[in-house]
Amino acid sequence: MINVLQALRQHRITVLLLAVSAVTLIGCKSVTSNDTVDYKTSGAVRGPNLSVPPDLITAQADRRYIVQDGTATMSEYNSALKKSVQSRKSVMTGMPGMRIARDGERRWLVVEKPAPELYPQIKDFWQENGFLLIIDSPSTGIMETDWAENRAKISQDFIRSTLGRVLDSLYDTGERDKYKTRLEVSKPGETEIYITQRGALEKCVTDSTGSCISTIWTSRPNDPELEAVFLARLMERLGMTQEQAKAQVAAPLGPKTPKAKLVQQGVNTAYIEITAGFDRAWRDTGLALDRSNFTVEDRNRANGIYYVRYVNPKDLGDTKGFFTNLFSSKDDSSLKAKKYSVLVKASGDNSSRVTVQDADGKPENTAAGLQLLTLLTEQLIR
Incomplete structure (x- = not known):
């Protein structure tokens, strides 16, 4: 060759x-x-x-x-x-x-x-x-x-x-x-x-x-x-x-101080616990989304919601590299992208929780939801 x-x-x-x-x-x-x-x-x-x-x-x-x-x-x-x-x-x-x-x-x-x-x-x-x-x-x-x-x-x-x-x-x-x-x-x-x-x-x-x-x-x-x-x-x-x-x-x-951790309840139910009030948690979550594979389509700060799209590399058959697959003339990443809501809510004076909902506004208690929260946690603790 x-x-x-x-x-x-x-x-x-x-x-x-x-x-x-x-x-x-x-x-x-x-x-x-x-x-x-x-x-x-x-x-x-x-x-x-x-x-x-x-x-x-x-x-x-x-x-x-x-x-x-x-x-x-x-x-x-x-x-x-x-x-x-x-x-x-x-x-x-x-x-x-x-x-x-x-x-x-x-x-x-x-x-x-x-x-x-x-x-x-x-x-x-x-x-x-x-x-x-x-x-x-x-x-x-x-x-x-x-x-x-x-x-x-x-x-x-x-x-x-x-x-x-x-x-x-x-x-x-x-x-x-x-x-x-x-x-x-x-x-x-x-x-x-x-x-x-x-x-x-x-x-x-x-x-x-x-x-x-x-x-x-x-x-x-x-x-x-x-x-x-x-x-x-x-x-x-x-x-x-x-x-x-x-x-x-x-x-x-x-x-640099660790201030976020992933908390799992059961097999797939999970949330991110952030040791910060809402303002800081909202800001850090937004930066974590910007630095990852998410596209923020809209947001509502008053309700603590980021409306996002996300492409899972596995949905594109990641055998030759994520970038290469998306570059293909047969690129269908826009069809593979799924919509989610990322919710940020204060849970105390100095603590907040981040959860994920599906496109219908229901809790994303699936392996996909856990994966998204894991990705966000990795960005939040960097």
Whole structure:
């Protein structure tokens, strides 16, 4: 069987040798970048292809979430982005009452402005940073980017620095990122902004001899530092100086303390016990949902309910990797996604419970319900 990576490397070596010759002939000057996060030159503006992992849950079933289809060209994207930036210049003035809030190892942004005023600016912010949005829902205050590659992770060697983007397609980090943003109204005139990152990693599939015969995309751990980078950039976008934004984000975080545990009653009946009042439990549960395979479709803070969709990898026949299955042209993940309600309720002054209900509002006392609570617990104790 053909060794895919070996063949690819051989092809790249050939191209690079040609590139060296080109450098000698044209005598270009070297250009390097010190930016450690750069998605603008990545595949964010392209439609789905084999180099980009698919979304864990597609939003194609609801067209209101789609802002651009997969056939958008670079010129169309740049043109739309230019118009968007020009139309927003009048609102890019400094914004008072903006701060980073903390709870243990978690950060989020608090702005003394109504969510409807902030939403279009945050949407522009993600587009200006090189992302396409696959979920764009002003009514719920939720947006989500497509998968993109952080090209700043690719080393700037002599050849690449000289020829620049001519050879970009030959380099790949083997990693992709996507970001969710959720706006919460904490009190009248004040908005909490949460940014969460999810990552994918390309890994080899080996045969019996240990040779790499193909690659698959798998999930990789959440990176809080990437979230911090974009929180700081958003603060700059909203009017704070770079130094002020970096100083706020860089302030020490609190200690990490376990505050959630899974409690089982019988075979399948279970709930999550959180050692915190409702406000903190609501916030932590929302972040846990954002960082996992759930898609939050709506929420009702007054009643303590998150309305979510979830795709179980087993329902997709997870034999070649979750990402690969969802990327298939026969992708039926939107049909496999099931709807649930995640309930957060105070059970005391400093305790809350999280339970799961099915689409009909009945307790999900099944193996699936236990699995969902287990996944949430894993995120809550991280």
